[in-house]
Amino acid sequence: MKLAFGCDPNATELKAVLIEEVTKLGHEVVDYPSEDPIYANVAIAVATDVAAGKADRGILVCGTGIGVSIAANKVPGAYCACVADVYQAQRASLSNNANLISMGSQVVGPESAKVFLREYLAGQFDPNGRSGPKVERICEFERSQA
Numbered sequence: 176m177k178l179a180f181g182c183d184p185n186a187t188e189l190k191a192v193l194i195e196e197v198t199k200l201g202h203e204v205v206d207y208p209s210e211d212p213i214y215a216n217v218a219i220a221v222a223t224d225v226a227a228g229k230a231d232r233g234i235l236v237c238g239t240g241i242g243v244s245i246a247a248n249k250v251p252g253a254y255c256a257c258v259a260d261v262y263q264a265q266r267a268s269l270s271n272n273a274n275l276i277s278m279g280s281q282v283v284g285p286e287s288a289k290v291f292l293r294e295y296l297a298g299q300f301d302p303n304g305r306s307g308p309k310v311e312r313i314c315e316f317e318r319s320q321a
Contacts (some may be wrong), residue, residue, distance in 0.1 A: 176298065179230035181207035181221040183214035183243070186280035187287055188237035193234060194287045197296070205230055217244035218255075218277075225274050228254030233275035234292065240279035248276050251317060259283055266292035268298030270306040 178197055181189040188211045194204050205224070205286040206219050214237045235243035235254070240257040247255035255275035256267035259282055267273040276295050278288050300309065 176231045177203040177229075178296075179203065179205045179221045179224055179233040179236075180206065180210045181217035181233070181281045182242070182280075183217065183238070184209055184212055185238045189278070189283075189285060190234075190236050192197065192285045193236070193288060193292055194240040200293070200296075202246040202296070214242050215246035215294040218243035219250060220246035222250035223277060226250050231274075231307060232296070235275060236280055237277070238279055240277040240282060244275075244277040247277070251321065254313070258291050260315065261290060261294055264294040265298055268295050268300055269295035269307075270300075272300035272302075272306075272310045 180190055180194055190209060194206060194297045198204060207221050211217055216233050221235055224230050235247060237243045244255045244257040249254050254273045254274055255277055256271055256273040258264045258267055259276045267276050
């Protein structure tokens, strides 16, 4: 899987840990720069490329994970879930078809973040499952706004 990673300057260490983890798992990594203190810039860049299919999924990290998630979700076709536990990470892909996740470097530790990332990547959304109509409604609304 091709994964796009981005973060703000507060989260460079956690991003590096996560990139190392997915590299060990055999995934391809696209690393976006993290020097810009305006986290929205990197979040929008990653989300734009994921929505365009240049990467399969995206992982964003800032202090809380919230800011990059909000910014990413402004990009049409980007669906970012902010995760802080295993269940959220699993459901991001299984129930919500999130093509990006975000985490907070000041909220989760590196070992937990690696587990969340592995769980998120292991999930595959089933559009014919019970969450299919719910996710389709989100996509339908997004299309109506174009």
